Amino acid sequence: MALALAVAVLFPGTAAGQTTPPPPPPDAAPGPTAADVAALREEVGALRADLDEVRAAKPTGALVPPATPRPPGYEAFWPWLIPPEGLSLNGYVQSQYESHQDSQDQLAQGGAPLNQDRFSIRRARVTLVGEWQYAALALELDGNTTSGPQVDLRKAEASLQYRPDRRRPPIVMATVGLFDVPFGYELVESPRTRFFMERSVASRAFFPAEPDLGLRLAGALGFFRWTIAAQNGEPLGEKSNFVLQDPNKAKDVVFRFGFDSQPLRDLQLAADVSSLHGTGFHAGTDATSATLQWKDLNEDGVVQPYEINGVPGASATPSANFDRWAVGLDLRMTYRSWLGDTKVYGEFILAQNLDRGLYIADPVATGVAQREMGYYIGAVQDVTKWGVVGLRYDFYDPNSDAFDKRGGKLLPYSEAITTWSPMVGLVLPDRARLLVQYDAIRNAYGRTTAGVPTSLKDDVFTLRLQVQL
């Protein structure tokens, strides 16, 4: 109220120039006295002093930008987010029902359930973001029931940054901590904004989960985007004993360069090239003591003297490192029409010895480098602001040199996994999504009646509700 009054007094012409004040009514009260005017002048002077003081206390640069219509392709991701100044809290819950064709009411060897037809909390995440002039903070916790109830640290980023224009990403930013591996688009795209349920098969094989520990340098200059990172190379979710640790001193180095531009008012284009060069680890073995071993040679279930053998103790074997690498290209385009945003995007990755989640690569054990290739192409169409429909095709070949032995011959064959993923959903803008996705998966896990590799039934249906703060 005081501010409005001050503005009215400081800029009287704005109001006076617009309309002519109506004549006072006949029974109006008498005009202000000189004392009243003096008191008002004194009050305005005090308000002006207060306003100057407030302005002086503000940091240089623009104030928090007012809300503006989001441009196409607005789903920003780290480190290109532009969070509000100071501390802010975000969060979302993704709860779902899923049904898998390969579910069985049995337990796998070791006791893991083979049934996957179930309700689950896929992600329940809370994110605390701190944004200041030269420093930034991101802390994200994830709770889920994917493998039983568990809580993980997903982000712990401590950053120093130079971001003179508070409406744009930092020109340069240095981060140390736990952050998403900056390779390609899917890894850094937030699961909160992604409409498809999960990342593509190739991406999940190379990087079982997004975050890893390390140092990241990144920056944005105009449309140019660059990221350089050095990380332990043992990301969360990896199927090894060294998750978020590092058994070797070598670090995985990741480069990502690209652009993000808006050449037309309703068109956004972005593309990046990525590369990763790292060092994998083949674990050695412990020394063992001598043991007795019984092998039921005649399969009668009875111990015979000749079936008992002494197994001498074995010395420890040393661990070994191996090289791994990947290169990738990702493209995305978003166009805004009367129907809503149309997003078309894709990614292509060539790699060697990088599979850490599906067909685990270990060339030290096999003696042969494992060459991998994966790509996907997807499209998401808003149907007004209340609906969405999408389709994604992804392909992953975990071993380009796979052979199958049939009839005494070694025949090259494809272990590739392909997935068609149609998806539809209802959307409450910025609040909730109800999504349905069917993954039609073709693999090489099965065999025909003639013994030829074929697909094993593995399709997945998922119904997911996401609600966010």
Added chain:
Amino acid sequence: MRRLLLPVTALAVVSVAVACSDGAPINPGVSEPMFITGAQFVPGDMPGAPAVEDGGAGDDSGAPTTPLAVVSVDYNNVHVVPGASGKSFGGLVTTDAVAVGVRLEELGSGYWVVPVAGRDSQVANSSDFSFNASFDANDPPGERNLLMVAIGADGSAGTQLATELCIQSRIPDNGHACDPGAAVPAVVFSLQWDSNFDIDLHVIAPDGTDINPKTNPLQVSVDAGVPPADDPKIDRDSLGQCVPDGLRQEDLVFLDYPAVGPYDIYADPFDACGQPAVRFTLTIYEAGSDGALHATFTQSGELLSGYVTGGGASGLFITEKQFN
């Protein structure tokens, strides 16, 4: 909202179409009476002409004489121990075969497909195949044919070859299931349970002897096939030291009729092995006039991890069996 109708309908149509598409079924694993590691399970009847009485398709020299045939089958023992794992089989097929179908005759819901390996180095015009089979502990005891058939590249099949196996009884029967001439034991106390919990069967004989697999180890049989004919024996210490054996069963076998008097039977929760609880069933089998074992008493119960004795007591009393 009507704009959503089209994509929703499209998704439903695509989903139904894809769901009905081809793809090998999942392997049923332990729900089948026989499981072959690394092979593909196919539901339904096994292809090929029914087996002939004289079996194989080779002549006396071992060389194949008919196209698309299983020529020979090799294995170590005709007997299958209940719940046996990794029983190995191998053999020869004609070179036009690319796979071998395998199933237990009249058991299970389908058959297994095993790819053929390479040319045999010793027998002309033949290829090798091999596999390891595991058997369900509850497979019906007795003689049973293992059927195999050679499958060609076009999916055609030859004549099935029948190989005799004998699945031993899960309840110790002195080999009666595979040799009807062998007399069954007079009495068997059988304790079975449902989780990897170390339970011990304790039986207090009329003379006060505590027969159990841990504190009376001299009376534990070392020959799991045929128990000696003198003292009663417990056949195994199931889950001993919490090592899973897949059976969860202990049996006290009286080959001859027991000494007269009362026998007190206990289930002793020796070690919970990390399990919260266990449900058990005691069954008493007695030899009938038909020469077979028949269940004459059954009692089930439950033990909690808090009841664990560590061998300090006989455990939970189940029943008293009186022999006259």
